[in-house]
Amino acid sequence: MAKENEENEKMRVEESVPTExxxxxxxxxxxxxLPLKSLLxxxxxxxxxxxxxxxxxxxxxxxISNSNLNVVFRNLLRTKLNFRGFRVSELHSYSDDLxxxxxxxxxxxxxxxxxxxxxxxxVGSCNGSRCLYTCNSKKEILLWNPSTRRHQKLPSIPKExxxxxxxxxxxxxxxxxxxxxxxxxVKLRDPTYLCFLQILLFIGLTIANRYPVPxxxxxxxxxxxxxxxxELPLPDFDFVKNNVPMKLGVLGGQLCVLWPFLGxxxxxxxxxxxxxxDSWEKQFLIEQPWVMRNLNSLRPIRYSKTGQVIFQIDLKxxxxxxxxxxxxRNLKVLGAPDYLETESFVGSLMLLxxxxxxxxxxxKKKNMKQRx
Amino acid sequence: MSSTKIxxxxxxxKTFEIDETAARASETLKNIIDGGCLDxxxxxxxxxxxxxxxxxxxxxxxxxDNGSSKKIANxxxxxxxxxxxxxxxxxxxxxxxxxxxxxxxxxxxxxFDQQVLYDLMLAANYxxxxxxxxxxxxxxxxxxxxxxxxxxxxxxNINSDFTPEEEEEMILIEDEWxxxxxxx
Numbered sequence: 195m196a197k198e199n200e201e202n203e204k205m206r207v208e209e210s211v212p213t214e215x216x217x218x219x220x221x222x223x224x225x226x227x228l229p230l231k232s233l234l235x236x237x238x239x240x241x242x243x244x245x246x247x248x249x250x251x252x253x254x255x256x257x258i259s260n261s262n263l264n265v266v267f268r269n270l271l272r273t274k275l276n277f278r279g280f281r282v283s284e285l286h287s288y289s290d291d292l293x294x295x296x297x298x299x300x301x302x303x304x305x306x307x308x309x310x311x312x313x314x315x316x317v318g319s320c321n322g323s324r325c326l327y328t329c330n331s332k333k334e335i336l337l338w339n340p341s342t343r344r345h346q347k348l349p350s351i352p353k354e355x356x357x358x359x360x361x362x363x364x365x366x367x368x369x370x371x372x373x374x375x376x377x378x379x380v381k382l383r384d385p386t387y388l389c390f391l392q393i394l395l396f397i398g399l400t401i402a403n404r405y406p407v408p409x410x411x412x413x414x415x416x417x418x419x420x421x422x423x424x425e426l427p428l429p430d431f432d433f434v435k436n437n438v439p440m441k442l443g444v445l446g447g448q449l450c451v452l453w454p455f456l457g458x459x460x461x462x463x464x465x466x467x468x469x470x471x472d473s474w475e476k477q478f479l480i481e482q483p484w485v486m487r488n489l490n491s492l493r494p495i496r497y498s499k500t501g502q503v504i505f506q507i508d509l510k511x512x513x514x515x516x517x518x519x520x521x522x523r524n525l526k527v528l529g530a531p532d533y534l535e536t537e538s539f540v541g542s543l544m545l546l547x548x549x550x551x552x553x554x555x556x557x558k559k560k561n562m563k564q565r566x
Numbered sequence: 567m568s569s570t571k572i573x574x575x576x577x578x579x580k581t582f583e584i585d586e587t588a589a590r591a592s593e594t595l596k597n598i599i600d601g602g603c604l605d606x607x608x609x610x611x612x613x614x615x616x617x618x619x620x621x622x623x624x625x626x627x628x629x630x631d632n633g634s635s636k637k638i639a640n641x642x643x644x645x646x647x648x649x650x651x652x653x654x655x656x657x658x659x660x661x662x663x664x665x666x667x668x669x670x671x672x673x674x675x676x677x678f679d680q681q682v683l684y685d686l687m688l689a690a691n692y693x694x695x696x697x698x699x700x701x702x703x704x705x706x707x708x709x710x711x712x713x714x715x716x717x718x719x720x721x722x723n724i725n726s727d728f729t730p731e732e733e734e735e736m737i738l739i740e741d742e743w744x745x746x747x748x749x750x
Contacts, residue, residue: 215722216684216688216722220687224710225707227703228707232710232712235714238733239718239719240719241727241728
């Protein structure tokens with residue numbers, strides 16, 4: 195780190211002649227390797243860096259180079275000192291050296307919700323950084339980009355049903371309408387307790403359609419693009435036929451299934467091409483007994499830069515699995531909450547309407563007054 | 567293995583020699599070679615004679631493997647490899663030595679000023695040498711990481727098109743971010 199600073203200093207002194215114009219594509223390439231904090235600082239370089247085309251290019255470069263690894267933690271433990279729900283960490287290391295990982299410091303941005311005391315749920319992230327959260331107390335749904343610290347609130351949708359309970363299950367960006375489709379499962383509070391699936395449009399602001407909830411979600415996942423249940427082909431093996439319980443996840447943008455095999459190992463399968471039965475491939479095995487014991491809580495997060503896999507176990511630990519050696523190691527991140535929920539995202543320059551933390555300022559002042 | 571020699575001509579009309587195997591580290595050159603359009607000398611009007619030797623040096627070192635010391639995670643393990651091969655301690659050590667040696671070479675190789683870095687990046691982009699492009703881009707990124715927006719504008723020859731008020735507002739938000747760190 196010291197060396198880097200020294201280098202920076204050196205470059206600053208040497209930098210007398212402005213460089214020839216680099217083509218946009220190379221500037222994007224360079225920016226896609228920058229940590230969040232630099233991206234945030236460079237927001238005011240020029241407006242073009244927020245041009246949708248530029249933002250898109252930057253995002254796709256980050257995805258291709260597998261750089262800009264960031265993880266958002268949701269702290270599950272609410273204490274007086276530790277009230278804020280989300281922390282963002284830049285797992286931006288260029289190596290898989292565990293010492294480097296351990297030094298990764300968690301950044302705590304102002305969360306976009308108005309009240310500091312709240313419970314939020316990470317629904318997911320798509321298009322890189324755009325994470326969506328719901329807030330239980332007010333049932334607000336937001337898009338949030340922790341990189342630019344902007345969020346956008348889903349305005350309240352007219353209630354067509356007098357009383358209901360709902361959970362939000364997923365969302366995606368629809369490039370044809372440039373809108374976000376949000377899926378929620380609604381449960382009526384009347385004696386029928388009827389469940390159905392609802393699609394909300396973020397910008398279009400409508401409750402688009404209702405669908406019945408199918409009995410077997412895995413076999414018939416809901417296609418958000420076409421709004422249809424589709425049959426999902428599963429690999430044709432004994433354990434599929436025998437209905438061995440399994441875990442679903444997403445790894446490297448591909449659908450991933452964790453099969454416990456006779457209680458001795460976990461087989462990780464990936465569907466290389468979505469919807470194609472023959473594209474299911476056994477990617478690797480995990481045989482560590484303690485991983486086996488925690489199978490129910492095992493969740494793939496993402497690949498590290500060198501192709502190791504980050505898993506979350508039991509809301510407590512992040513582990514790094516090396517498929518080449520079949521080893522699992524603990525992954526420590528400085529400042530990460532003790533009980534956590536993890537979601538990975540890619541840093542993006544995407545600006546959303548609302549500025550984060552504006553309400554928190556007021557709260558902070560109030561809090562200081564109380565303390566003093 | 568003996569290899570056919572290829573001749574490259576820089577923008578300022580100087581000719582350099584490179585082995586065919588080394589030249590294949592560049593997608594662009596590889597396509598020219600495979601396309602059979604090899605007519606003695608390949609002109610490279612976008613690469614000057616002070617950059618071309620650097621490019622050739624890189625290609626020689628990487629002779630067609632087209633990578634850098636970092637393995638790019640391409641969504642998992644090598645398909646052709648057995649799932650979970652027996653872990654070979656010796657091979658792992660050899661691999662580590664190889665990577666360390668390559669890293670050291672890269673470090674020495676990359677010791678030049680910013681103008682050369684950008685020229686080399688442009689050449690790598692033009693010649694489609696992925697490893698070299700990665701290397702130069704990472705270096706450039708590590709150099710600008712700690713800079714101010716003003717320095718960035720100067721660096722990339724960009725004019726600010728924000729009004730002073732807009733800029734002020736953005737800086738305020740950033741200060742708050744820093745404040746956040748201190749507050750914790």
